[in-house]
Amino acid sequence: MRIGDILTYAYGGVAGYRLRSLLMLFAMAVGVASVVVLTGLGEGARRYVTGEFASLGTHLLIVLPGRNETTGGAPPLLGETPRDLTLDDALALKRSAAIRRVAPVTVGSAPVSYQQREREVITIGTTAEFLHVRRLKILSGRFLPETDPRRAAPVCVLGGKLKRELFGNRAAVGQWVRVGDRRFRVIGVLASEGRAIGLDLEDMVVVPVASAQALFDTPALFRVLVEARSQSLIENARQQILAIVRARHEGEDDITVITQDAVIGTFNKIFTALTMTVGGIAAISLAVAGILIMNVMLVAVSQRTAEIGVIKALGATRRTIITLFLTEAGVMAAAGAAIGLALGYAAGAATAQIYPVLSITAPVWAAVSALLLAIGLGVVFGVLPARRAAALDPIAALARR
Amino acid sequence: MITLSGATRNFVVGEQTVHALNKVDLKVDSGEYIAIVGPSGSGKSTLLNAIGLLDRLSSGAYRLEDRDVTDLSSDEAAQIRREKIGFVFQFFHLIPRLTAFGNIELPLTLAGIDPSERASRVAAVLDDIGLADRAEHRPDQLSGGQRQRVAIARATVTHPKLLLADEPTGNLDRASGKDVVHILERLNADGITLLMVTHDPELANRARRKIRMVDGAIESDSLAVPQ
Numbered sequence: 001m002r003i004g005d006i007l008t009y010a011y012g013g014v015a016g017y018r019l020r021s022l023l024m025l026f027a028m029a030v031g032v033a034s035v036v037v038l039t040g041l042g043e044g045a046r047r048y049v050t051g052e053f054a055s056l057g058t059h060l061l062i063v064l065p066g067r068n069e070t071t072g073g074a075p076p077l078l079g080e081t082p083r084d085l086t087l088d089d090a091l092a093l094k095r096s097a098a099i100r101r102v103a104p105v106t107v108g109s110a111p112v113s114y115q116q117r118e119r120e121v122i123t124i125g126t127t128a129e130f131l132h133v134r135r136l137k138i139l140s141g142r143f144l145p146e147t148d149p150r151r152a153a154p155v156c157v158l159g160g161k162l163k164r165e166l167f168g169n170r171a172a173v174g175q176w177v178r179v180g181d182r183r184f185r186v187i188g189v190l191a192s193e194g195r196a197i198g199l200d201l202e203d204m205v206v207v208p209v210a211s212a213q214a215l216f217d218t219p220a221l222f223r224v225l226v227e228a229r230s231q232s233l234i235e236n237a238r239q240q241i242l243a244i245v246r247a248r249h250e251g252e253d254d255i256t257v258i259t260q261d262a263v264i265g266t267f268n269k270i271f272t273a274l275t276m277t278v279g280g281i282a283a284i285s286l287a288v289a290g291i292l293i294m295n296v297m298l299v300a301v302s303q304r305t306a307e308i309g310v311i312k313a314l315g316a317t318r319r320t321i322i323t324l325f326l327t328e329a330g331v332m333a334a335a336g337a338a339i340g341l342a343l344g345y346a347a348g349a350a351t352a353q354i355y356p357v358l359s360i361t362a363p364v365w366a367a368v369s370a371l372l373l374a375i376g377l378g379v380v381f382g383v384l385p386a387r388r389a390a391a392l393d394p395i396a397a398l399a400r401r
Numbered sequence: 402m403i404t405l406s407g408a409t410r411n412f413v414v415g416e417q418t419v420h421a422l423n424k425v426d427l428k429v430d431s432g433e434y435i436a437i438v439g440p441s442g443s444g445k446s447t448l449l450n451a452i453g454l455l456d457r458l459s460s461g462a463y464r465l466e467d468r469d470v471t472d473l474s475s476d477e478a479a480q481i482r483r484e485k486i487g488f489v490f491q492f493f494h495l496i497p498r499l500t501a502f503g504n505i506e507l508p509l510t511l512a513g514i515d516p517s518e519r520a521s522r523v524a525a526v527l528d529d530i531g532l533a534d535r536a537e538h539r540p541d542q543l544s545g546g547q548r549q550r551v552a553i554a555r556a557t558v559t560h561p562k563l564l565l566a567d568e569p570t571g572n573l574d575r576a577s578g579k580d581v582v583h584i585l586e587r588l589n590a591d592g593i594t595l596l597m598v599t600h601d602p603e604l605a606n607r608a609r610r611k612i613r614m615v616d617g618a619i620e621s622d623s624l625a626v627p628q
Contacts, residue, residue, distance in 0.1 A: 005510045016498035310494045313455060314508040314555070315483025317476040394455050398490060 001320055010327040013300065014335070021332060024289075024296045028336025028378075029343055031286035032370045036344025038282045039366035042275025044358045049267045053260055059100075059231055060133065060260040063093075063224040063241055067254050083254050084220035085245075087149060087209060092244050093226060098237040101227040103130040104149070104209050108216040110180040112158075112205050114166040121162055122204040123179060125212020133225045136201065141173035141188030144208055152210035156184035160192045161202035179205060180215045234259055279366050283373060289336070290377030297329050297385035301392075308389050309397025318390045325386035326379055333378025337371045402562070402594055403429035403452060408461035410447050410617075421447040423617035424461070429596070431562070434589045436608035437598045444617040445598045446567055452596065453486050453565045454478040466562070483512055487556030487593075489585075491568035493548045495540040495555075501547075502527070502536040505555045512559065526554040530584060546577025553584055557593070564588060566597040570604060582607065 014021045065085035090104035106125035111118050124130075128146040131138070143157055156179060163172050172186045184207060192202060213219060228237040238257050245255050301308070308321065316324075344367075348360035410422040421444045429435065437445045450456040451463065454470060455478075463471045470481065482488075495504045502523055509519040527533045530550040540548055549569060556564060566585060570578035582604060589595040599605050606625065613621045 001511055001513050002515070004516075005513075009510070012498055306494055307496050310496065311507065311511060312479070313453070313482060313488045314511055315479045315481075316511050317479045319476070320511060395450050398455075398494060 001323070006323060006327050007331065009324055010331045013304075013324075013328040014332050017300065017303070020296055020299065024292060024332050025336040025339060027289040027292045028286075028333055028374055029340035031282070031289040032337045032340025032374055033344040033347065034285050035279055035282040035370040036341060036362040036367055037347050037360065038278040039275050040344065040348045040360040040362035041358075042271060042278050043363050043366075044360045046268060046271030046275065048358055049271060050264050053264045053267065059228040059234055061226040061228060061234065061237055061241065062258045062260070062263075063090075063226060063245075064256045064258065065220065065223070065254070067256055083249050083252065085224065085255060086219055087213070087221060089245055089248055090221060090224045091149065092248060093224065093241055096237060096240040096244065098228055098233040098240055099226055100229045101129040101133050103127055103133045103225040103227075104221045105130070105223050105225060106209055106212040106216065106218070106220075107222040108212065110205075110215060112162065112166070112177055112179050114175065114177045117166050119162060119165055119203075121159070123212060123215065124204055124206045125209040125215070126206060127209055129227075130206070130225070133227050137191035139189045139191040140171075141186070143188055144206065145187075149208070150210050151208070152214050153208050154182065154184045154211065155187045155208065157188040157190060157206040158186055159190050159202045159204045159206075162205060163189045177205075179207065182211070182215060184211070234261070275363070275366070283370070286370065286373055286377060289374070290333075290381040293329050293333060293378050294381035294384060296332070297325060297382050298388070300328070301325070301385050301389045305392060305397045308392050309394045312392070312394040313398065321390040322386045325389050326382045329378045329382025329385070330375055333374045334371075337374035340374070341367055341371065402431040402433075402466055403427065404462075404464040405452075406462050408448075408451060408463060409459050410444075410451060410456065411459045420617045422451065422458070422461075425617075425619055427612075427619065427622075429594065431594055432589070432592055433610060434586070434595045434608050435597070435610045435612060436605040437596065437612045437614060438600070438602070438605045439614035439620070443614040445614050447617075448614065449565050449567055449596060449598050452563075453488060454482055455488075483508065483559065485562050487559065487561040487564045489549070489552050489556050489564065489566040489569045491571040493540070493545075493552045493572075495548055495552060497540055500537050500539055501532060501543065501551045504540070504551055505558050508555060508559050522558055523554075526558050530554050544577065545573050546580050549573060549577070549581045550584060553581065553588075557588060561593070563594045563596070566595070568598055568600065570599070570601060578604075 063085065065083070087104055090102055093099055093102045103126050108123050109120060110123045111120050126144070127149045128144045130136070131143040139160060141157070144155065145153065147153065156177065158166070158172060166172070166177065167175070172189055175186050176183050177186060190201060207215070226237060226241060228234045238259060241257050242253065242255070246253055311321065344362060348362065351358070351360045405425055405427040408422050408425040408427070409420065412419045412421055425448065437448060439445050447456065451458055454473065458471060462469065465481070466485070473481070496507070499507070505523045505526060506519050509522060524533070527536055530553065532547060532550055535543060535547060540551070543551065564585070569585065570581055573581060585595055585597065586607070597608065605611055609625055611623050611625060612619055
């Protein structure tokens with residue numbers, strides 16, 4: 001039999017029994033759509049998180065106080081406390097030739113008020129270099145002045161949202177606001193930059209690091225952002241940061257240096273694993289749909305006993321009959337899978353309209369493997385019914401009217 | 402054309418063995434017109450199925466066109482059915498979702514003949530049975546007589562040498578039964594060998610040769626006196 005004729009005949013079998021075929025298509029479509037949507041979600045989350053880290057800037061290293069790796073030695077029973085990371089430590093890093101910029105960061109939460117309006121926002125204490133390290137843009141005015149970082153100047157830069165909430169459409173630059181119990185003059189407003197890990201840059205106030213330390217009454221830094229001179233010098237910079245701080249901390253390795261690459265790589269791995277897991281779970285529903293195909297095809301064989309008898313009498317071989325019924329199962333699975341793909345991508349597109357931040361687009365490998373798996377399952381689960389059809393005794397099949 | 406010698410077909414029913422065919426010897430020449438008659442359960446249909454290679458003999462030998470076809474595999478039997486044998490059934494057995502055209506085309510499709518040739522051959526047989534204007538009707542849109550004519554067209558579109566009809570008029574009214582018989586007789590006149598199982602004595606008397614079966618054996622085998 002010709003391939004075109006086989007497909008036409010199989011299609012006729014699918015189209016000839018509408019309700020049963022529609023239910024089958026629906027089951028398969030749900031299975032495939034769930035694979036597409038769930039892997040799309042996983043993929044979207046992966047891209048969101050890695051995008052967050054990538055938006056931090058390039059050649060970036062993050063220095064955290066404390067150490068999160070064990071190096072052996074005495075257990076920490078003796079009240080060993082991690083040393084603070086101080087402003088002097090941060091400034092000392094500038095000695096390294098591999099390092100271009102250093103931005104110490106102190107973070108706290110403080111009420112910011114202007115006249116009757118008050119907002120509780122994140123307050124960041126840092127230096128002028130923060131602007132370059134984090135690739136921020138200034139909407140109006142200017143960023144923190146490049147003066148001695150140890151000087152607690154009473155100036156601040158507002159995030160875009162905070163500025164709108166405190167000042168509305170009026171100019172903020174030049175006005176005095178109160179942060180905590182101190183007064184600061186607004187010298188600039190940040191441009192909307194969107195999002196960044198853990199910090200909404202729209203909704204914060206930036207002050208000189210020494211001012212923030214006085215405000216929160218602590219000499220400790222939250223972290224230090226370091227920009228290496230080039231991609232190739234990142235590892236070099238890491239070694240030097242560790243060496244410099246070790247020398248300043250009496251030979252103790254009590255800081256952690258994270259490179260951006262490593263963070264992105266780790267999150268990539270985690271989210272890819274997550275995507276594959278949810279995809280695998282969704283694939284179970286595909287297997288269920290496969291069993292349904294078998295059920296439907298078994299019904300088809302018993303419904304069409306006479307038809308099978310006729311095509312046997314007309315000279316169809318065992319193989320022809322098996323081929324016809326397998327193709328029918330395959331056609332049904334493929335059609336269901338195609339509908340499922342369309343549904344899944346439509347759901348992704350709809351979600352993108354509602355939450356533009358999180359794009360739900362299933363990776364191509366997931367869509368392709370869902371499609372192949374669906375067709376494969378259709379054929380595999382079609383084998384038993386097809387063999388049953390081929391084994392029918394034509395005389396018995398034709399004896400029934 | 403057909404030579405059966407000692408053809409026996411046993412069925413085991415419970416503890417008993419039933420001889421549906423019991424040592425039947427039969428010779429049929431090419432172009433014959435034979436009616437097979439006999440009471441229910443006398444083995445008429447079993448004989449027809451054995452000749453049509455839908456069934457296998459328990460013992461005995463069967464030669465079809467000088468070839469021993471007693472012990473063919475099911476696929477070899479399918480090939481012979483495809484090329485040499487046409488079947489017409491009492492209940493038509495048309496495929497309900499296919500049109501008259503589609504039903505008649507089916508054996509050609511199964512044989513892998515290309516669509517343009519199929520179309521012309523199907524059109525020709527539709528014309529022969531006078532249903533050219535019903536080509537696109539499905540079986541449920543056709544009368545019983547029309548359905549049986551479509552079934553005959555399906556059985557003969559491959560130009561078989563042998564046409565086996567099991568009660569072809571058994572489910573039809575008199576007038577359409579007559580139409581169907583006329584078509585079958587015309588095909589026979591054109592050279593096809595026709596074997597027909599029937600209960601209808603009038604129909605049986607039209608055949609040139611009448612075989613009466615009782616209890617799985619041939620009781621009488623007579624040539625009709627031309628009327």
